[in-house]
Amino acid sequence: MNGHDGVPHVRMERLNGVALVTLSSPETGNALGVEMAESLLARVQEAAGDRETRSVLLTAEGRFFCVGGDVRAIGQAGEDVGSLLDRITAPLHAAISILLHMDKPLVVAVNGPVAGGGLGLAAVGDIVLASETAHFSMAYVGIGFSPDGGSSWLLPRLIGLRKTQELALTNRRLTSAEAVELGLVTRSVVGADLARDAQDVAEALAKGPVGAFAATRRLLLAAGVNTPEAQMGMEASSVRMQAEGLEGREGVAAFLGKRPPDFVST
Incomplete structure (x- = not known):
């Protein structure tokens, strides 16, 4: 308006x-x-x-x-x-x-x-x-x-x-x-x-890993209401999803290859 x-x-x-x-x-x-x-x-x-x-x-x-x-x-x-x-x-x-x-x-x-x-x-x-x-x-x-x-x-x-x-x-x-x-x-x-x-x-x-940012935002929002165990369960599921996804694969490959990661293209 x-x-x-x-x-x-x-x-x-x-x-x-x-x-x-x-x-x-x-x-x-x-x-x-x-x-x-x-x-x-x-x-x-x-x-x-x-x-x-x-x-x-x-x-x-x-x-x-x-x-x-x-x-x-x-x-x-x-x-x-x-x-x-x-x-x-x-x-x-x-x-x-x-x-x-x-x-x-x-x-x-x-x-x-x-x-x-x-x-x-x-x-x-x-x-x-x-x-x-x-x-x-x-x-x-x-x-x-x-x-x-x-x-x-x-x-x-x-x-x-x-x-x-x-x-x-x-x-x-x-x-x-x-x-x-x-x-x-x-x-x-x-x-x-x-x-x-x-x-x-x-x-x-x-230019960063926006999927990882989104996952991090969700974790931090949930931290105030979850039990420690529930939060760690959420963390485990989230980090596995990121590791299996394109961002995680690109990040690890870039680290091992000693080059800057390209998260925008993932």
């Missing part, structure tokens, strides 16, 4: 095996309204289903990565606020679920401040690079809301329950450096280098 000026709320471009998905409503701080959430879902579905795409890079345009929900629209909804929030959270949560479960690695480039539902989008990446000027806050209790966007599931896994409790209940803002220290972000980079560094990471992943 497009904004009032005809510009898409979320754009998608393809380059060197990477689907670049960009939140493109800088005049609103990339706030999550109905149109933004629906546009995000459409682009994420497109990227996840595209056979030519081997990795996905999510970023945003403008000063902010995402300021969270469109509070102005929420305030204007009156008695229809519940219905409005359903129309936002349903596509937003569907998009985050796809990003979590798709068979492609996800890089997130956080170009600026993040709050509320934007935090789930930032945290969902396998590798998250953040501008040194970015900062992170849950922000919900400041307007009397509770978390959405998957943050109540993602943050305890990434930074632990105790720290998540503090951030959720006090609205404490994390700097980019603090987010790295806690494990919310992979690396903090100079803002001018962010787009290039993130694209380099995404392209490197696109």
